[in-house]
Amino acid sequence: MEAIENLMSRRSPAKLAEPAPSAEALSRAMAAAVRAPDHGKLKPWRFVIIESDARAAFGEVMARCLKRQQPDATEEMLTREREKAFRAPTIVVAVAKIQAQHPKIPEVEQLLAAGAATQNFWLALHAQGYGALWKTGAPAYDAQVKRELGLAETDQIVGFMYVGSIAQPAMDQKRPEPEHFIERWTRPAA
Numbered sequence: 001m002e003a004i005e006n007l008m009s010r011r012s013p014a015k016l017a018e019p020a021p022s023a024e025a026l027s028r029a030m031a032a033a034v035r036a037p038d039h040g041k042l043k044p045w046r047f048v049i050i051e052s053d054a055r056a057a058f059g060e061v062m063a064r065c066l067k068r069q070q071p072d073a074t075e076e077m078l079t080r081e082r083e084k085a086f087r088a089p090t091i092v093v094a095v096a097k098i099q100a101q102h103p104k105i106p107e108v109e110q111l112l113a114a115g116a117a118t119q120n121f122w123l124a125l126h127a128q129g130y131g132a133l134w135k136t137g138a139p140a141y142d143a144q145v146k147r148e149l150g151l152a153e154t155d156q157i158v159g160f161m162y163v164g165s166i167a168q169p170a171m172d173q174k175r176p177e178p179e180h181f182i183e184r185w186t187r188p189a190a
């Protein structure tokens with residue numbers, strides 16, 4: 001696929017399904033991810049792959065998180081939360097491995113590099129015909145979720161990337177006009 005066409009056609013599908021991206025496709029997407037811009041060559045990204053049966057355990061992690069956040073969550077809500085783990089054959093947790101107080105590279109730049117890697121990952125999957133959903137929500141910021149995923153306290157979850165084959169494409173939504181976001185600067189403000 002043409003690079004620009006790939007960028008312009010990426011969207012979150014309405015529904016994902018089996019088969020998961022092949023090992024080769026996933027590894028190509030990872031290779032694209034680690035080519036992201038990276039100030040100081042810190043490689044501040046990690047990708048935690050959760051697939052097949054491990055998704056049930058991940059669903060439990062999510063349900064426990066919901067229960068912590070909303071102690072009066074009903075059984076129905078908890079079941080719905082568990083089932084989210086099965087909305088794609090593979091979940092890739094994109095993580096920013098933050099070095100706090102790095103002498104040269106601010107934390108925000110490390111987070112941006114991990115975000116760029118995550119977008120590269122998504123675009124590379126898209127170029128190979130697979131779909132992805134980028135999700136965060138409360139679990140991405142929950143210390144216990146991080147612990148249960150084997151992450152360090154200083155790690156930041158950039159996104160839970162649900163990946164698979166596209167069972168139902170997204171409805172085409174109107175995209176913003178780029179000129180609304182562009183300003184020209186000519187001199188310092190008074």
Ligand SMILES: Cc1cc2nc3c(=O)[nH]c(=O)nc-3n(C[C@H](O)[C@H](O)[C@H](O)COP(=O)(O)O)c2cc1C
Nearest residue numbers: 010011012013133134135136137138158159170173
């Ligand atoms: C950091 C980040 C976190 C996001 N978290 C969520 C989320 O938790 N739930 C959600 O529905 N969309 C979330 N989104 C937005 C979707 O992934 C998606 O990009 C958006 O709905 C626009 O749809 P599109 O991918 O078709 O452009 C997030 C996006 C980013 C960049």
